[in-house]
Amino acid sequence: xxxxxxxxxMAELCVGCGLCLGFCPTDAINLKVIRGVVxxxxxxxxxxxxxxxxxxxxxxxxxxxxxxxxxxxxGKIEKVFFSYSADNNIRYHAASGGVVTSLILYMLKQKxxxxxxxxxxxxxxxxxxxxxxxxxxxxxxxSIYFKAFSLRILKKILYSLKKGKRICIVGLPCQxxxxxxxxxxxxxxxxxxxxxxxxxxxxxxxxHIIKKYLPENAEPIAIGPRKDGWPGEIRxxxxxxxxxxxxxxxxxxxxxxxxxxxxxSPLGCLLCTDHLASAADIVAGxxxxxxxTGNTSGVSIIVARTLKGLRLVEKAAxxxxxxxxxxxxxxxxxxxxxxxxxxxxxxxxxxxxxxHSITVLRELDEIDKIIVLxxxxxxxxLKFKTTRRLVHTSSAEKILKYIxxxxxxxxxxxxFQMAAxxxxxxxxSSS
Numbered sequence: 001x002x003x004x005x006x007x008x009x010m011a012e013l014c015v016g017c018g019l020c021l022g023f024c025p026t027d028a029i030n031l032k033v034i035r036g037v038v039x040x041x042x043x044x045x046x047x048x049x050x051x052x053x054x055x056x057x058x059x060x061x062x063x064x065x066x067x068x069x070x071x072x073x074x075g076k077i078e079k080v081f082f083s084y085s086a087d088n089n090i091r092y093h094a095a096s097g098g099v100v101t102s103l104i105l106y107m108l109k110q111k112x113x114x115x116x117x118x119x120x121x122x123x124x125x126x127x128x129x130x131x132x133x134x135x136x137x138x139x140x141x142x143s144i145y146f147k148a149f150s151l152r153i154l155k156k157i158l159y160s161l162k163k164g165k166r167i168c169i170v171g172l173p174c175q176x177x178x179x180x181x182x183x184x185x186x187x188x189x190x191x192x193x194x195x196x197x198x199x200x201x202x203x204x205x206x207x208h209i210i211k212k213y214l215p216e217n218a219e220p221i222a223i224g225p226r227k228d229g230w231p232g233e234i235r236x237x238x239x240x241x242x243x244x245x246x247x248x249x250x251x252x253x254x255x256x257x258x259x260x261x262x263x264x265s266p267l268g269c270l271l272c273t274d275h276l277a278s279a280a281d282i283v284a285g286x287x288x289x290x291x292x293t294g295n296t297s298g299v300s301i302i303v304a305r306t307l308k309g310l311r312l313v314e315k316a317a318x319x320x321x322x323x324x325x326x327x328x329x330x331x332x333x334x335x336x337x338x339x340x341x342x343x344x345x346x347x348x349x350x351x352x353x354x355x356h357s358i359t360v361l362r363e364l365d366e367i368d369k370i371i372v373l374x375x376x377x378x379x380x381x382l383k384f385k386t387t388r389r390l391v392h393t394s395s396a397e398k399i400l401k402y403i404x405x406x407x408x409x410x411x412x413x414x415x416f417q418m419a420a421x422x423x424x425x426x427x428x429s430s431s
Contacts, residue, residue, distance in 0.1 A: 003049055003051070003054070006054045006060065007042050007053075007054075009059075009060060009063065010040055010053065010054070010057050010059065010060060011039045011040055011041070011042075012039075012267060013059035013060070013062075013063060013266065013267050013268035013271070013354075014037075014038075014039040014040050014059060014147070014266060014268060015058060015059050015147070015174055015200065015266050015268040015269050015272075016038065016146070016147020016148060016149050016200060016266065017058055017149070017150070017151050017172070017174050017175045017178060018128070018148070018149030018150050018151035018152035018153075018154075018175075019053075019056055019057070019058070019151040019154065019175070019178050019179070019182070020040060020052075020053035020056065020057060021040070021149060021151070021152035021154075022151045022152045022153060022154025022155055022157075023052055023053065023056055023151075023154055023182060024052065024053055025048070025050065025052070026046045026047065026048055027046065028042060028043045028044070028045075028046035028047040028048075029041070029042055029043070029053060030043065031149065033203065034383070035204070035383045035384070035385070036202060036203055036204025036207060036383075036385075036388075037202050037203065037204065037266075037383060038147050038202070038203050056178055056181060056182055057178075058174035058175075058177060058178045058268070059174075059266075059267075059268030059271070061177075061178075062174075062268060062271035062272055062273070062347070062351070063268075063271055063351060063354060063355065064355075065271075065273070065351075067348045068273040068274075068343055068344060068347075068348075069344075070340065070344055070418055070421055070422065071422075072273075072278065073273055073274070073275075073276070073278070073340045073343045073344055074276070074278075074329070074332075074340065074422065075274075075276055075277075075278030075303075075305060076278065076305050076306070077303055077304075077305060077329065077332075078304040078305060078306065078307060078309070078310040079303075079304045079310055079313075079326065080301065080302070080303050080304075080326070080327040080328055080329065080331060080332050081301070081302050081303075081304070081313065081324045081325060081326055081327055082287055082289075082291075082292075082299055082300070082301055082302075082324070082325045082327050082331070083097065083099045083284075083299070083300050083301075083302050083313070083317075083322050083323060083324045083325070084097030084098060084099060084297070084298060084299050084300060084322070084323055085097060085098030085099060085101065085102040085321070085322060085323075086102070086320055086321055086322060086323055087102060087321070088297075090102055090105075090138070090141070091297055091298055092228065092229060092297060092298070093138075093141050093142075093227055093228055094141045094142065094227060094298060095141070095142050095143040095225065095226050095227050095230075095232055095286070095298065096143075096230060096232075096284075096285065096286035096287065096298045096299065096300045097230075097287075097297070097298035097299045097300040098141070098298065099284050099300040099302055099322060100170060100193055100195070100284050100300075101137060101138065101140075101141050102316065102321050102322055103193065103282070103312065103313070103316055103321075103322070104116045104118070104137055104168055104170065104193065105134060105137055105321075106312075106315075106316045106319070106321050107168055107191065107312070108132055108134070108137070112166070112191070112312070113166040113167055113168045113191060114132060114160070114165040114166050114167065115130050115131060115132050115160055115165055115166075115167050115168075116130070116131060116132070116137065116167065116168040116169075116170060117129075117130050117150065117153070117157065117167065117168070117169045117170060117171065118131065118136065118137060118140035118170050119140060119144060119148045119150045119170075120136070120139050120140035120225075121142075121144060121222065121223060121224055121225055122222075123221065123222045124206075124220065124221075124222060124223055126144050126146060126147070126148035126149070126150070128148065128149070128150035128151075128152065128153050129153075130153060130156050130157060130160065130167070141225070141227055142224065142225025142226055142227030142232075143195075143225050143226040143227070143232075144225045144226075145200055145201050145226070145234075145254075145255075145259075146200055146201055146202075146203060146205075146206060147200050147202075147203070147266070148200075150171060150175060151171075151175055151178070151179065154179075154182075157169075157183075158183075161183070161186045161189055161190075164189075165189070166189045166190070166191075167189060167190055167191070168190075168191040168192075168193060169190065169191070169192050169193065170193045170195065171192070171193075171194065171195065172194070172195055172197045172200075172277070173194055173195075173196075173197055173272070173274045173275060173276065173277035173278070173279070173280075174197075174272065174274070176192045176194050176277055176279050176280050177274055177277075177278075177279045179192070180192070180279050191281055191282075191308070191309075191312070192277075192279065192280040192281050192282075193280060193281065193282050193283075193284065194276075194277025194279070194280030194282065194283040194284070195277070195283075195284060195285065196275060196276055196277065196283060196284065196285030196286075196336060196339070197272075197275055197277075198259075198262075198275060198339060198342075199259075199262055199265040199266070199269035199270070199272070200265070200266065200269060201259055201264040201265060202264055202265070202266055202382075204264075204382070204388060205258060205259070205264035206223065208258075208264075208388070208392065209236075209249065209254060210236065210238075213236070213247055213249055213253075214236065214238055214247060215240055217240065218238040218239070218240045218245075219238055219239040219240070220236060220237070220238045221237045221238055221239055221244070222236075222237040223235070223236050223237070224236075224237075226251055226254070229296050229297065229298070230286070230295060230296055230297060230298035230299070231250075231251040231252070231286070232250075232251050232298075233248045233249055233250045233251060233254075234248070234249045234251070234254050235247070235248050235249075236249060257397055257400045257401055257404060258391065258400075260404055261375055261400060261403065261404055261407070262342075262375065262379065263375060263378060263379050263382065263391060263400075264382075265379065267354065267376075267379060267380060270346075270347065270350045270376060270379065271347050271350055271351050271354070272342075272343060272347060273343035273344070273347050273348075274343065275336070275339035275340070275342065275343055276303070276332075276336060276339060276340070277305075278305070280305055280309070281304075281305060281306045281308050281309030281312070282302060282303070282304055282305065282309040282312065282313065283302065283303040283305060284300045284301070284302045284303075285300065285301060285335070285336065286298075286299075286300065286301070286335075287299040287300055287301040287335055288334075288335045288336070289301065289331060289334055289335050290334070301327060301331065301332060301335050301336075303332065329422060330419070333415065333418065333419055333422070337411075337415040337418065337419075338408075338411050338415070340418060341411050341414045341415060341418065344418070345369070345414060346369070346372045348363075349363055349364075349369055349372060349373055349376075350372070350373070350376045353373055353376055353377075354376075360373070366410070367410075368406070368407055368410035368411075371403060371406070371407060372407075375403070378391070
């Protein structure tokens with residue numbers, strides 16, 4: 001496949017990791033917005049055809065990658081914990097217990113690392129920063145549900161590593177998996193903290209939220225990450241009649257039917273089989289678990305994947321910076337089993353569809369798989385405003401809610417199959 005075709009694929013599938021922006025030796029890649037989608041654009045007057053962007057793009061890797069196994073999706077596990085920050089202020093102002101914030105502040109204070117990569121919102125734009133300042137880390141608390149292109153500052157990361165600096169990378173699974181390939185040789189200077197991820201959303205979905213909840217003629221100025229209690233809320237700041245105002249959108253209203261069915265997702269996210277950041281040292285996410293139903297302060301489920309990660313969690317707990325309670329694989333499946341099902345059962349179908357492979361028809365042996373493929377086709381058509389207007393109607397929303405209910409039932413059946421399989425497997429440091 002030629003360079004132009006591969007670049008077209010990258011633009012169509014872009015998940016917003018930012019690696020190609022940071023890795024390109026001639027700065028031949030920039031960003032552009034097309035029909036409500038932020039994606040990459042190539043300047044062929046600067047491009048040297050080195051193919052580095054193609055070789056490292058996680059979306060292309062997912063498109064052409066092999067079918068995953070359940071054990072590979074679960075990944076290597078040293079220990080699983082429920083956890084939250086011992087600092088009530090950090091805990092409340094985070095998305096799910098403040099675990100990641102407390103861990104990286106501890107690493108900086110104890111000089112385990114010299115800098116951390118975090119991403120914060122500035123206005124309507126996610127902004128990555130490589131920092132050693134507590135104020136930067138605290139201001140980056142919360143979950144950002146849009147493309148951040150955090151790895152566009154890769155050159156800064158490489159410069160610091162070559163100067164002997166130790167760095168903690170906080171990122172999504174696709175970012176960590178891709179980074180580990182390009183940062184080989186620096187493993188002893190790196191900590192990887194992964195954020196469990198279903199998918200990010202295209203910018204048109206933000207435009208939809210703004211139109212849905214803001215008053216008419218309001219001028220959006222900034223959007224905050226999801227934070228402040230659990231499950232938290234997203235604050236939208238806007239100007240109306242020369243007055244500055246803000247609106248808090250609770251997570252259930254923000255994360256509605258479109259994100260729940262992956263319809264607002266970049267196409268590349270639909271191919272992902274690594275929602276639980278299998279390449280990280282530590283992985284953290286909300287403890288979507290019946291044990292914590294009704295908790296309003298936030299609790300994380302964290303997976304220590306390496307001995308280095310496990311020691312860090314244990315030291316932070318010993319120094320009373322984190323509260324930890326040992327959990328298990330069953331708890332992880334309860335909280336994030338649906339993510340694993342997406343990667344094991346549905347991502348390979350979407351992969352074949354987007355490869356235009358006729359063999360996908362052979363795998364349509366269950367009605368939920370047929371529905372997933374139809375939803376994927378809808379997602380590919382959402383680059384057109386007409387299609388977006390249709391999915392925003394009340395009639396479409398009712399149909400999609402029924403589909404969501406049906407898919408949830410099918411996923412629970414698969415979850416029991418997965419749990420039965422894993423019950424007979426050894427998920428340990430040697431897995």
